[in-house]
Amino acid sequence: xxxxxxxxxxxxxxxxxxxxxxxxxxxxxxxxxxxxxxxxxxxxxxxxxxxxxxxxxxxxxxxxxxxxxxxxxxxxxxxxxxxxxxxxxxxxxxxxxxxxxxxxxxxxxxxxxxxxxxxxxxxxxxxxxxxxxxxxxxxxxxxxxxxxxxxxxxxxxxxxxxxxxxxxxxxxxxxxxxxxxxxxxxxxxxxxxxxxxxxxxxxxxxxxxxxxxxxxxxxxxxxxxxxxxxxxxxxxxxxxxxxxxxxxxxxxxxxxxxxxxxxxxxxxxxxxxxxxxxxxxxxxxxxxxxxxxxxxxxxxxxxxxxxxxxxxxxxxxxxxxxxxxxxxxxxxxxxxx
Numbered sequence: 096x097x098x099x100x101x102x103x104x105x106x107x108x109x110x111x112x113x114x115x116x117x118x119x120x121x122x123x124x125x126x127x128x129x130x131x132x133x134x135x136x137x138x139x140x141x142x143x144x145x146x147x148x149x150x151x152x153x154x155x156x157x158x159x160x161x162x163x164x165x166x167x168x169x170x171x172x173x174x175x176x177x178x179x180x181x182x183x184x185x186x187x188x189x190x191x192x193x194x195x196x197x198x199x200x201x202x203x204x205x206x207x208x209x210x211x212x213x214x215x216x217x218x219x220x221x222x223x224x225x226x227x228x229x230x231x232x233x234x235x236x237x238x239x240x241x242x243x244x245x246x247x248x249x250x251x252x253x254x255x256x257x258x259x260x261x262x263x264x265x266x267x268x269x270x271x272x273x274x275x276x277x278x279x280x281x282x283x284x285x286x287x288x289x290x291x292x293x294x295x296x297x298x299x300x301x302x303x304x305x306x307x308x309x310x311x312x313x314x315x316x317x318x319x320x321x322x323x324x325x326x327x328x329x330x331x332x333x334x335x336x337x338x339x340x341x342x343x344x345x346x347x348x349x350x351x352x353x354x355x356x357x358x359x360x361x362x363x364x365x366x367x368x369x370x371x372x373x374x375x376x377x378x379x380x381x382x383x384x385x386x387x388x389x390x391x392x393x394x395x396x397x398x399x400x401x402x403x404x405x406x407x408x409x410x411x412x413x414x415x416x417x418x419x420x421x422x423x424x425x426x427x428x429x430x431x432x
Contacts, residue, residue, distance in 0.1 A: 098350050098351070099353060102114070107349045118298075126139075128155075128161060128164065129155065137155045139151060142273070149178045150182075154198050155193060186286060188257075192259060205263055207263045209291040213260070214321055215289050228245060234385040235384025265280040268281075277297050284328040285326070285329025285333075288328075292336070299341070300342060304346070304347045306332060315413070326366060326425065330367075330432065333359045370425065377418065
C-alpha cells in the first residue's frame, strides 16, 4: 500500500487537519472536522462540472464548522453552497451523512444513498435503542451492568443516528446521476448494511468511504441490521473490489493510496483472526454467554470495558456478530480475497 499524497500521509500519521488538495481536474479532497474521535477529520470530495454544478461525496458532521469549511473551500473555486446540486453519501454514519440535510436545505441538492442503507436508517428509526436493550438478557449481561446500560441509553438517547430520507436510491451497479461524471455504485455492506463505494470509471478512482481505510480497519455491523451477518457481508464486499485493485483509492479517512489488493487481503485477515479468537473462546466453553465470550477477547479497544457499569452495548453486539458467523460455519473453506 503506497500513499499518493505525502501531505495527507503526514497529517494522518502525525496529527492535524491538512489543507484541501486536488485529485484531478475539477475534483478535490476536502478535510472536514470531526469532533470527539481519534480520527479528527472526514475526507469529503468535491467535484465542479464544466456547467458549474457541484457534487459532494460525504459532506461530514452536522456542524457549523463543517459547513464553514465547505463554504470556504467552495469560495476558492468560485462556487457557493447554493451551487451544490448533488450530495452522494457512502453510508449513514454522522461523520459522513451528517451535513447532507443542511446542504440540501441550502441549495436544493438531491441526496443519493444506497437503497439498503436507506432501509437500515428506516429500521433504526422504527426500533432504535430498544432493539439493543431487548438483547441484553439473551447476551447474558449481568443485572447491574444491564441496569447501568439502560440508564445510560435513556440519558443519552441511544446510538447516534441520522434520520434522513434520500432523494435518489441506488443499487449495486447503478450509474449515479452526476453532471459530467461516470460514477457507478459498488455495494459493499459490512461496515453498515448498505454501505456503497463509488467507482469513477473515467479516472479509475475508487471512493471507498469507510469500507477500506489505510490507517485503521473499520468496525463492522454498525447500523440497524437487515437479516444478514455483517462479517460475512464484509468479506464478500472485499472480494467484490478485486476489479479495482489497480485503481487509486480515495477513502473517507486517512489518505489516498494505491495497493488496494494488499489492503483488501490485510483487512480480511484481520477480521478472520478475530473470528478465530471467538471460535477458540466458544470451543473452550460451549455454553458460554455472549457476555462471557466478549470478556475473554483480547482485541479491540478494551473488551474488558464490557464488564464495567455504564458500558455500551457494542462489545456484545460485535461478539454476537462474530459468534453467529463462526457457528454458521463461516470459517470453513473461506475463499481467498
